[in-house]
Amino acid sequence: MPRILVIEDDEVTAREIVAELGAHGMATDWAATGCAGLERALAGGYDLITLDRMLPGMSGIDVITALREHRMDTPVLMISALSEVDERVRGLRAGGDDYLTKPFAPDEMAARVEVLLRRHRPQAENRLRVADLELDLVRHVALRGGQPLSLLPTEYRLLEFLMRNSGQVLSRTMIFEHVWGFHFDPGTNVIDVHIGRLRRKIDVAGLPALIHTVRGSGYRLAPAD
Template identity: 80%
Template sequence: MPRVLVIEDDEVTAREIVAELSVHGILADWVSDGRVGLNRAITEGYDLITLDRMLPGMDGIDVVAALRQSQIDTPVLMISALSEVDERVRGLRAGGDDYLTKPFAPDEMAARVEVLLRRRQPQSEPRLRVADLELDLVRHTAHRKGQLLNLLPTEFRLLEFLMRNSGQVLTRTMIFETVWGFHFDPGTNIIDVHIGRLRRKIDGAGQLPLIRTVRGTGYMLVSAPHVVTV
């Protein structure tokens, strides 16, 4: 069972995080002080940390910096009430971690935690395979049933994200911030446009669909073809 350290000074938010993660089969411990959290993270070997941006004892960004200086690469999901992502947080996210703005939906938080936990799993091969779909990460090529798919760079990154998290519902926010690399604009339809293009290339004529729409939430890549798109 994955172990997550929740470093959060607001008790209501912390209990909400712990409760939601437990529903997903993830064991979570809670501390309310940044310096105490840093010591726990260094000594107890957690699989992931959810970290409030502003904490008593030690600022969240300073906690991350201290972890990295100690050669601890535990994934960090930074959570903050600040609406703007400052340059220090941008640097954190460039390191492969994630950032979530308060208020947030508990299922969105849990989904991001699960994605970060999956990223931590070592990749044994330079290829991803889901059903009859294959992505070669070295040659940057994609095939379905042996047929080459002509993907643009953004389509390739989008498909890679979907394949790495197959069977997992990915929200539009998660897709946008991972594939495009900046804060999600809820007014944009860029994700839907690119998903539509990707579908036409992957789920072409005579192919059973692999990309599924989850109404009101986002998309997922299923591990077996399905007949009806939900």
């Protein structure tokens, strides 16, 4: 699951960005100032940063300048109410970074983020494979034995998380917080329901089971022994 840092001082805009990216299966953190955002960004671990150009104290341009000076090449989607890209921004758009003008449609913003993520994702990360199960991370297509699987968005995110951690026992808490993005409610059966649906699509009759229940611990995706 991609991790996105949202640096935006306007709370309404920030919540719109966080909600839209969350609906596209991305985990987000929000920083309301340039200084706070730079501190989080330098700590690392983010796949992309959305960055407001006009921030109190430390501007977005100052933030991206500091990032590049620290040799951090995390892709940045600069967001601004200014309709024109000035020369300082043009000079900082190395490595496929993009620029989006306010007001913007949330789905356009998410599409730009996904394009930047694909552009910066190593080629080896474009596809996940466990046994004869494949996940194309660019086209968002899952296949078992070469045959396409019809997955709902949540099922796709769940399968991606299982495949990225293949062989590892994943607790319900881990699955819930990584796939759904908020604190686990021990009283819910939503994980078991979605695992059941995913199993019916992946572990069809005549094929070795790949999704295993580890009693009392959680679930594990791995080739059959």
